[in-house]
Amino acid sequence: MAPLRIGMVGAQFAARLHLENYCPLRGAKVEITAVASRTKGRAEELARKYNIPHVADDYRALLDRKDVDAVDLCVPTDLHHELVIQAAKAKKHVICEKPLTGYFGKDRPEDLVGLAVDRKTMLQEAVANCEKVVRAIQQNKVQFCYAENWIYAPPVAKLKKLMQVSKGTVLDIRAEESHSGSHAAYSRKWKTAGGGALLRLGAHPVSAVLHLKQYEGFLRGGKGVRLKSVSAEVGQHTRIESFKKEPQKWIVDQWEDVEDWATMIMNFEDGSQAVITASDGVLGGVRNTMTVYLSNAVVQVNINPSDTVVAYAPAPHIFGDEYIAEKLETKAGWNFASPDEDWVRGYPQELADFADCLLSGREPVSGLALAVETVKTIYAAYLSAEQGQRIELAESIPLGAYCATTTNRLVRTK
Numbered sequence: 532m533a534p535l536r537i538g539m540v541g542a543q544f545a546a547r548l549h550l551e552n553y554c555p556l557r558g559a560k561v562e563i564t565a566v567a568s569r570t571k572g573r574a575e576e577l578a579r580k581y582n583i584p585h586v587a588d589d590y591r592a593l594l595d596r597k598d599v600d601a602v603d604l605c606v607p608t609d610l611h612h613e614l615v616i617q618a619a620k621a622k623k624h625v626i627c628e629k630p631l632t633g634y635f636g637k638d639r640p641e642d643l644v645g646l647a648v649d650r651k652t653m654l655q656e657a658v659a660n661c662e663k664v665v666r667a668i669q670q671n672k673v674q675f676c677y678a679e680n681w682i683y684a685p686p687v688a689k690l691k692k693l694m695q696v697s698k699g700t701v702l703d704i705r706a707e708e709s710h711s712g713s714h715a716a717y718s719r720k721w722k723t724a725g726g727g728a729l730l731r732l733g734a735h736p737v738s739a740v741l742h743l744k745q746y747e748g749f750l751r752g753g754k755g756v757r758l759k760s761v762s763a764e765v766g767q768h769t770r771i772e773s774f775k776k777e778p779q780k781w782i783v784d785q786w787e788d789v790e791d792w793a794t795m796i797m798n799f800e801d802g803s804q805a806v807i808t809a810s811d812g813v814l815g816g817v818r819n820t821m822t823v824y825l826s827n828a829v830v831q832v833n834i835n836p837s838d839t840v841v842a843y844a845p846a847p848h849i850f851g852d853e854y855i856a857e858k859l860e861t862k863a864g865w866n867f868a869s870p871d872e873d874w875v876r877g878y879p880q881e882l883a884d885f886a887d888c889l890l891s892g893r894e895p896v897s898g899l900a901l902a903v904e905t906v907k908t909i910y911a912a913y914l915s916a917e918q919g920q921r922i923e924l925a926e927s928i929p930l931g932a933y934c935a936t937t938t939n940r941l942v943r944t945k
């Protein structure tokens with residue numbers, strides 16, 4: 532079978548992550564044909580490093596190429612839905628980074644839309660963006676892969692096996708993604724990020740919880756367990772007066788109109804609940820954790836930090852340039868040194884699934900339905916935080932492949 536020919540869009544953090552993790556697939560399953568980025572110099576740099584033959588400064592150049600079967604979108608969130616739609620119209624399959632889309636207020640003159648626009652309008656427009664994406668994908672008969680790495684992370688895969696054998700009821704899930712703040716410029720503003728910590732970080736645990744409740748329902752031979760309602764609170768901890776006066780800032784504090792902290796409760800139709808925390812104010816390296824309380828078991832998933840390797844050094848320079856963990860402030864003292872952070876976070880497994888799907892025509896484990904439900908859930912949470920009340924969720928956009936995919940995976944996973 533001929534390899535899948537991919538055009539990369541974007542050339543910074545997420546693009547590097549993907550390119551690094553395409554490496555084991557290149558040759559047999561995947562070819563990287565071209566890379567496009569607004570900053571052409573960075574695209575050229577990546578092309579040299581990863582041996583990519585063609586470079587462009589406009590993603591549209593990739594859509595015109597006959598030697599590109601799929602585009603991989605690693606660009607700021609405000610561009611996702613428009614690029615997905617244009618790619619679908621050009622009959623290219625799509626791999627899209629999280630989150631799928633949101634509200635960006637592009638047609639509004641005010642810069643800080645996060646301070647100016649009510650969350651009900653945001654929810655409606657975010658859902659409308661999702662619906663446009665769904666129509667474009669379905670009408671053009673292309674496939675969509677949602678790059679949510681938590682779904683593929685080996686600790687989550689093990690959790691799913693334990694859920695399967697225990698046959699317990701999932702009563703309570705507590706999941707978190709937090710760190711000391713993104714350094715990407717787009718993340719500071721609602722207009723480019725579509726939200727703050729809850730959307731940018733919380734998208735990971737929210738998707739994982741939605742996926743697990745689908746999977747649980749599926750294990751019982753029925754359909755997934757539907758999310759019924761959400762309630763949430765958001766905060767801006769970097770606006771606290773005493774913090775503002777501190778001379779040295781260890782956490783990112785340049786948020787303009789987005790929250791840097793959020794917590795939400797997800798209420799499912801079976802009566803179970805999940806608590807999500809997302810924060811840009813947490814020191815000590817990235818936290819990607821989830822505890823699942825079943826009626827007959829407890830499973831703690833530590834994607835990061837995990838104590839597989841715990842390393843000590845009396846001074847930071849001792850470990851030199853050796854990677855320890857993402858967003859760690861210092862290499863001094865005791866630290867959790869991740870032996871293979873990309874693997875434990877699910878990036879190579881995610882891209883391997885996408886390559887197989889796009890070559891064979893099957894649906895990915897993390898696909899369009901999950902992408903859409905995650906956006907709806909988080910924007911409902913924003914509305915809840917604004918109104919101070921629980922928000923009921925509308926019925927899902929019918930996208931049957933989600934459940935079918937879960938079964939395929941269950942059968943295939945040994």
Ligand SMILES: NC(=O)c1ccc[n+]([C@@H]2O[C@H](COP(=O)([O-])OP(=O)(O)OC[C@H]3O[C@@H](n4cnc5c(N)ncnc54)[C@H](O)[C@@H]3O)[C@@H](O)[C@H]2O)c1
Pocket residue numbers: 540541542543544545546567568569570573588589590605606607608610628629630678679680715716717731
């Ligand atoms: N799954 C994960 O763990 C993970 C991690 C980081 C980022 N992300 C996601 O990846 C996306 C990108 O984040 P990032 O951190 O790489 O951002 P970044 O700012 O580091 O990089 C964005 C890239 O997009 C390019 N770009 C911007 N506008 C463009 C345009 N019109 N055409 C072509 N290229 C354009 C920029 O030049 C840059 O190369 C975000 O949606 C983010 O949520 C996911």
